[in-house]
Amino acid sequence: MNQPASLPLVASLLDAPLPASGIAWLDAARQENRAAFAAGGLPDTRVEAWKYTALRGLGQRSFASGDAAAQTRAVDASVLVLPGIAGVRLVFVNGAFRADLSALDKLPAGLSLQPLSQALQGDAEPLRFALSRHYRDIGDAFAQVNAASASDGVVLRVAAHAKIEQPVQLVFVGAEAELAWHARNVIELGEGAELSLVEQHLGSGEPAQLATLVSDIEVRDGAKLHHVVLQDAAIGTNLIRRSSLRLHARALATLHVLELGGALVRHDLRAELVGDGAQLHTRGVFMPHGRQHIDTQLAIRHQALNTTSTSHWRGVANDRARGVFRGAIVVARGADGSDANLSNKNLLLSPSAEIDTKPELEIYADEVKAAHGATVGQLDERSLFYLRARGIPLAEARALLTAAFCRAVLGDLPNEALREHLSTLLVAQLPNT
Amino acid sequence: MLKIENLHARVAGKEILKGLSLSVNAGEVHAIMGPNGAGKSTLGYVLSGRDGYEVTAGTVTYNGIDLLTLEPEARAAAGVFQAFQYPVEIPGVNNTYFLRAALNAQRKVRGEKELDSMQFLKLVREKLKVMQISDELLHRAVNEGFSGGEKKRNEIFQMAVLEPQLAILDETDSGLDIDALRQVAEGVNTLRSPDRAFLMITHYQRLLDYVVPDFVHVLADGRIVESGDKSLALKLEAHGYAGIGASHPAGAVA
Numbered sequence: 250m251n252q253p254a255s256l257p258l259v260a261s262l263l264d265a266p267l268p269a270s271g272i273a274w275l276d277a278a279r280q281e282n283r284a285a286f287a288a289g290g291l292p293d294t295r296v297e298a299w300k301y302t303a304l305r306g307l308g309q310r311s312f313a314s315g316d317a318a319a320q321t322r323a324v325d326a327s328v329l330v331l332p333g334i335a336g337v338r339l340v341f342v343n344g345a346f347r348a349d350l351s352a353l354d355k356l357p358a359g360l361s362l363q364p365l366s367q368a369l370q371g372d373a374e375p376l377r378f379a380l381s382r383h384y385r386d387i388g389d390a391f392a393q394v395n396a397a398s399a400s401d402g403v404v405l406r407v408a409a410h411a412k413i414e415q416p417v418q419l420v421f422v423g424a425e426a427e428l429a430w431h432a433r434n435v436i437e438l439g440e441g442a443e444l445s446l447v448e449q450h451l452g453s454g455e456p457a458q459l460a461t462l463v464s465d466i467e468v469r470d471g472a473k474l475h476h477v478v479l480q481d482a483a484i485g486t487n488l489i490r491r492s493s494l495r496l497h498a499r500a501l502a503t504l505h506v507l508e509l510g511g512a513l514v515r516h517d518l519r520a521e522l523v524g525d526g527a528q529l530h531t532r533g534v535f536m537p538h539g540r541q542h543i544d545t546q547l548a549i550r551h552q553a554l555n556t557t558s559t560s561h562w563r564g565v566a567n568d569r570a571r572g573v574f575r576g577a578i579v580v581a582r583g584a585d586g587s588d589a590n591l592s593n594k595n596l597l598l599s600p601s602a603e604i605d606t607k608p609e610l611e612i613y614a615d616e617v618k619a620a621h622g623a624t625v626g627q628l629d630e631r632s633l634f635y636l637r638a639r640g641i642p643l644a645e646a647r648a649l650l651t652a653a654f655c656r657a658v659l660g661d662l663p664n665e666a667l668r669e670h671l672s673t674l675l676v677a678q679l680p681n682t
Numbered sequence: 683m684l685k686i687e688n689l690h691a692r693v694a695g696k697e698i699l700k701g702l703s704l705s706v707n708a709g710e711v712h713a714i715m716g717p718n719g720a721g722k723s724t725l726g727y728v729l730s731g732r733d734g735y736e737v738t739a740g741t742v743t744y745n746g747i748d749l750l751t752l753e754p755e756a757r758a759a760a761g762v763f764q765a766f767q768y769p770v771e772i773p774g775v776n777n778t779y780f781l782r783a784a785l786n787a788q789r790k791v792r793g794e795k796e797l798d799s800m801q802f803l804k805l806v807r808e809k810l811k812v813m814q815i816s817d818e819l820l821h822r823a824v825n826e827g828f829s830g831g832e833k834k835r836n837e838i839f840q841m842a843v844l845e846p847q848l849a850i851l852d853e854t855d856s857g858l859d860i861d862a863l864r865q866v867a868e869g870v871n872t873l874r875s876p877d878r879a880f881l882m883i884t885h886y887q888r889l890l891d892y893v894v895p896d897f898v899h900v901l902a903d904g905r906i907v908e909s910g911d912k913s914l915a916l917k918l919e920a921h922g923y924a925g926i927g928a929s930h931p932a933g934a935v936a
Binding site for chain 2: 629630631632634635636637638639640641642643645646649650652653654656657660
């Protein structure tokens with residue numbers, strides 16, 4: 250990677266003019282991140298975090314940045330409706346906020362919510378910490394691109410001790426055109442606050458897109474966040490997400506993720522448990538099929554006393570698809586009494602499918618409980634035979650067992666209607682049903 | 683109904699069944715007894731169609747069709763049911779959902795109308811009464827966390843709902859205490875009918891005190907070596923398997 254800009258993707262991303270905010274620190278941060286990307290380019294597979302996700306193919310494509318027609322793209326409003334979810338909704342089409350598709354008129358007390366594009370026109374100072382970051386590592390190339398180019402996204406704050414009853418729905422739609430778009434979210438739950446968040450990724454048509462989404466989520470002392478991610482992007486979408494989660498004392502975050510769509514999909518989830526007694530519970534299912542490539546990178550750092558993390562992820566790969574999972578847990582020095590549990594079980598439904606899984610555990614503290622494990626296998630022959638011997642045809646038996654395998658980690662999603670919806674979607678993704 | 687002739691079968695390259703012949707008519711209850719390793723469970727799996735059980739010679743005719751050419755699900759739809767010795771636990775698949783999917787899949791093959799959830803629930807309620815099974819088991823995942831007795835009763839309950847023509851009970855009595863054994867036996871007895879045949883594979887005689895067979899066969903070294911009525915079971919109980927068959931060369935018994 251001596252000449253990063255010689256790659257069409259890098260050249261096209263560097264071509265995009267930097268958005269001008271008129272805010273000195275923000276413009277400086279954009280320029281710094283742009284310069285870092287220009288110098289470093291894309292990571293190759295020698296970079297550990299990108300070992301199983303090669304960017305060779307994507308690197309040969311070029312994308313115009315931004316969508317001048319974002320406000321007028323047709324979006325079928327019915328796809329925005331989710332069972333069990335009614336209330337506040339923020340919709341972005343090709344990275345730009347769409348007031349006409351959103352529902353922001355009845356914000357409950359304690360919830361402040363607006364698109365980043367609007368927030369930057371007011372007092373931007375509260376966003377300074379999040380938006381002035383410089384990403385220096387080559388593994389963070391897409392975060393650099395995002396920091397340089399994103400000009401819209403979600404700015405959400407829940408006031409201390411406010412309990413928001415209705416889930417807040419965030420929708421990112423990739424529509425029609427071949428282009429790159431970038432969105433940036435800054436989310437904060439004040440002390441003792443409670444919030445349920447549903448993040449949806451959808452697409453219409455089959456255009457090739459490159460989308461990046463960077464989210465910073467701060468969960469203050471004693472706050473509770475429940476976050477559901479339903480990723481069903483269009484088949485041509487290359488979707489690169491990075492979520493940074495900080496959990497303060499006694500904060501609790503639960504995350505349920507279903508990864509279904511997209512072409513090349515990457516999610517970096519970095520969680521830091523910085524306050525004593527913080528708890529993080531992640532559950533996820535990724536189901537690449539066709540020629541999809543879905544990569545989840547989980548990095549959890551226990552940095553305080555008596556912190557807990559549980560992570561249970563399942564992967565199902567079919568056809569010639571590839572799944573990648575890396576679960577890295579670090580229990581830092583001083584994080585005594587921490588409890589970390591991580592498992593990743595995977596099913597291969599086709600001989601050409603592949604899943605690479607890598608659990609990693611580093612412990613530098615005392616009195617730590619930690620367990621991790623990963624498996625890749627096929628459906629249990631005895632269970633298949635049992636179902637067939639009762640009359641259930643082979644294809645149906647396979648689908649039944651595969652769906653059960655996936656549902657096992659989504660069973661503790663409290664919103665029953667939403668849980669059923671995820672279950673229906675994952676069954677629909679299975680072959681022969 | 684079922685005619686097995688000169689059946690030879692291999693498991694993992696090892697010949698287990700070595701010329702087994704047996705005829706079963708509708709309405710009859712046949713007990714297959716024999717020492718461990720004689721091939722009793724292999725016979726059950728060959729009939730239900732499990733992978734890895736390779737038939738090398740002989741025929742199995744069921745209601746005039748060649749049973750061995752059918753996939754396991756097709757055998758089930760044709761009315762063959764095996765109650766397994768070790769029913770598998772299937773986490774995440776609800777017991778009721780599974781049973782309805784099974785019944786409807788069978789009905790579809792037979793050209794019968796599928797049952798909606800209300801009709802199915804009504805059927806299940808009727809069968810539950812007969813089987814003395816608690817509702818609660820229905821809401822759990824298939825066999826998950828069931829005790830040994832609950833698993834066996836669940837097998838018989840499935841049989842009651844699916845109403846097979848030929849029921850193969852593989853060591854259904856093993857691992858049951860006397861109360862559970864009685865309940866399972868009562869379930870089987872209520873399902874006895876002139877249209878239905880049973881093949882009860884068992885190591886011990888005690889199940890036969892509760893489900894009285896019309897015929898008892900001794901299976902040893904892959905063949906039926908002796909056949910008789912229920913008194914044969916009592917003789918086995920008194921004298922054990924040693925000696926049986928030695929005085930009755932294989933093939934001498936019809």
